[in-house]
Amino acid sequence: MSVLEVRDVDSGYGDMQVLHGMSLDLHEEEIVCMVGPNGAGKSTVLKTVFGLLEPWSGTIRLDGEDITGMAPEDLVRRGMAYVPQVDNVFPPLTVEENLRMGGVAREDPGPVIEELYERFPLLDEKRTAKAGSLSGGQQQLLALARALVVEPEVLLIDEPSAGLAPTIVDDVFEDVRKVNELGTAILMIEQNARAGLRISDRGYVLDQGSVEFEGNADTLLEDPKVAELYLGG
Numbered sequence: 001m002s003v004l005e006v007r008d009v010d011s012g013y014g015d016m017q018v019l020h021g022m023s024l025d026l027h028e029e030e031i032v033c034m035v036g037p038n039g040a041g042k043s044t045v046l047k048t049v050f051g052l053l054e055p056w057s058g059t060i061r062l063d064g065e066d067i068t069g070m071a072p073e074d075l076v077r078r079g080m081a082y083v084p085q086v087d088n089v090f091p092p093l094t095v096e097e098n099l100r101m102g103g104v105a106r107e108d109p110g111p112v113i114e115e116l117y118e119r120f121p122l123l124d125e126k127r128t129a130k131a132g133s134l135s136g137g138q139q140q141l142l143a144l145a146r147a148l149v150v151e152p153e154v155l156l157i158d159e160p161s162a163g164l165a166p167t168i169v170d171d172v173f174e175d176v177r178k179v180n181e182l183g184t185a186i187l188m189i190e191q192n193a194r195a196g197l198r199i200s201d202r203g204y205v206l207d208q209g210s211v212e213f214e215g216n217a218d219t220l221l222e223d224p225k226v227a228e229l230y231l232g233g
């Protein structure tokens with residue numbers, strides 16, 4: 001069953017249309033990876049799903065319920081969380097404060113934050129460190145953990161490996177996998193397309209605001225056309 005369903009969505013900025021009849025599904029317990037060239041509209045898909053951009057037309061459903069045009073705070077209450085591509089932590093705040101900010105929608109985020117410290121000991125060690133003092137990989141982990149404070153059913157992640165050293169990329173993907181294994185369905189964008197698809201169940205290739213290819217991640221990885229056009233050969 002689809003936890004998230006995007007159907008024929010048009011969207012954009014001002015009068016510039018970016019998404020043209022965009023459709024995708026995220027099923028329970030899946031990791032789905034969106035890949036495609038710069039400017040294809042990948043981030044725009046997540047912003048539209050998360051209610052940061054109003055879709056011009058089309059429908060978005062969460063657990064079968066129409067959420068088209070709903071505000072981010074209402075979506076968080078319904079079990080959705082979003083990790084943006086950039087500026088996804090508050091650098092002057094400590095790790096602990098960042099996690100508490102992630103939990104403003106909860107009555108008492110304390111116990112969940114403690115659980116997250118257990119799952120990610122690195123953050124536990126850095127509770128009182130300013131987020132701005134963490135390495136790129138650690139900040140990405142903090143951003144991920146911050147989104148988890150609301151215990152989302154659906155997690156949207158925009159380029160978790162962006163700007164990270166290749167040695168750390170695998171660690172971040174491993175963290176994404178851990179989150180998925182505990183039952184959160186994940187829709188992720190990855191510039192690092194091969195690596196992203198390798199940890200995913202299914203994938204979508206976006207180009208110029210619509211889906212060019214979709215399928216099982218393995219099938220996409222093995223498709224010579226996809227490889228040539230979108231995975232760097």
Ligand SMILES: Nc1ncnc2c1ncn2[C@@H]1O[C@H](COP(=O)(O)OP(=O)(O)OP(=O)(O)O)[C@@H](O)[C@H]1O
Binds near residue numbers: 044
């Ligand atoms: N806030 C904005 N205002 C106006 N145009 C925007 C805005 N954000 C993105 N765009 C434009 O929308 C198009 C799609 O951008 P988007 O960020 O969705 O692409 P992307 O696939 O995420 O690219 P990248 O791989 O570089 O992150 C681009 O032409 C971009 O310049």
Ligand SMILES: [Mg+2]
Binds near residue numbers: 042043044085158
């Ligand atoms: Mg983007």
